[in-house]
Amino acid sequence: MRNRNTAPRKPRTPAQGAGSPQRPRHREGGGYARGEHTRRRLLDAGIELFAELGYERASTRAIARRAGVSLPALQYYFGGKEGLHRACAEYITEDVRARLGPAAERVRMALGRDDLTRAELLDLLRAVVEPFLEGLAMERPESWALFFARAQGEQNAAFDAIFQQIGGRLLTLVAEIIGRILARPAASPEVAIRAVIIVGQLTLVRRARPLILRALGWPDFDGERLQTLKEVIWRAIASSLR
């Protein structure tokens, strides 16, 4: 009935600085076991629901409920909804990066030789592209890939972080291999465009997932069908590089 404050307040913005409020105020050295547990539960529930419903539809209440914790716990650990979302993105990014890193490093080493045949270069491309396709889009819980797709579609701040960590490295690596195959400088527009196209094709598997499934009349990507999909995509990529 009565307003305590006549000035128009903005309670939607977090009280803490806009920097990174996701860490609670507890001491650095601290870290109770129970706290870390609910923190993890919130991350899992957040990834699931953000992926399932998108950022807006996933309410903090629903996330807290699925995590089995109370609503203020979300504020306490992540500073707010946006903080949780960013934390989810970082959580996923770190895992994918760890998964993609070794393969990328091996490929980068192999690229040191300058007498690689076309077949060898194609193998290298596959070596860097396949873990990406499997890791990001398939192996991990579907919610992870969906989270990524949502972040990209919604143009969240989370997308920038994810892209710079993963997409950027992948793109430069792919461009380098393609440049070799096409015998053009990796920095040339043609090579860069084709690198983007190829990487884009992979993400398409997730982004246009409902479209693909419906076009094929498939209920889902499972087992053999997934194998077929990967094989066809790869053949298309390989045959396009001449």
Next chain:
Amino acid sequence: MRNRNTAPRKPRTPAQGAGSPQRPRHREGGGYARGEHTRRRLLDAGIELFAELGYERASTRAIARRAGVSLPALQYYFGGKEGLHRACAEYITEDVRARLGPAAERVRMALGRDDLTRAELLDLLRAVVEPFLEGLAMERPESWALFFARAQGEQNAAFDAIFQQIGGRLLTLVAEIIGRILARPAASPEVAIRAVIIVGQLTLVRRARPLILRALGWPDFDGERLQTLKEVIWRAIASSLR
């Protein structure tokens, strides 16, 4: 202060049947000039804001404000937010269909011959693919393509309608041409997948636009650069079909 109704109401669901409440209650034969005008304004504003912010973030108030009409006008003409969204999808769909239709018909006629060479088939593919690329992704306001992308990402009901009207036809047509080129049945998974990939590549130009620009170090797609982009994409598509 006091509730008029003790029973828990659900005012979020539209009062009319869930069927298609977007048409106002005015007589069929009616149709005042002024009404049609604000109806169109709401459609334009809806497409813009749905594309800009996504379905959830685009509030009915913001849409009405941008359209320059009052809030209840939205309810009056489209029965509610969901109705407006569906109407926007149909509006876009109808335009694209009209734009795509003639070319598709011509290609379908040409496909009647069964002695087409590879080069001729590639020309046909380009004839059906280029209007799509130009019409949906370039010529029309960016918001249209964004609206489409959002609908797919959010798995809205609008996506179903759009897909069946446009995506379906385009895909089956492309699949038919590709099937001929690859000498495989158009209904085979391999051909269907490659059709999806090719069509998807085209939409990438819009959807991954910031990504492409950043990778190329270009400030924007203008004139010659756009031509280069199209040419590279097309060469990649053509050379992948062997």
Next chain:
DNA sequence: CCAATTTTCTATCGATTGATATAAATCTGT
């Protein structure tokens, strides 16, 4: 066991959302 810290819970706030009731304003056909 105790004091300090960390974690959780209940209750509630203010803002915004989609939708509606209701009446005034506008337009159409006669």
Next chain:
DNA sequence: ACAGATTTATATCAATCGATAGAAAATTGG
């Protein structure tokens, strides 16, 4: 100009949202 239909505008509703206050409960080190 008038009656009836159509269109617009004002004011408000109930629900839900993210966030917070403040106290209770739990955990830790001493």
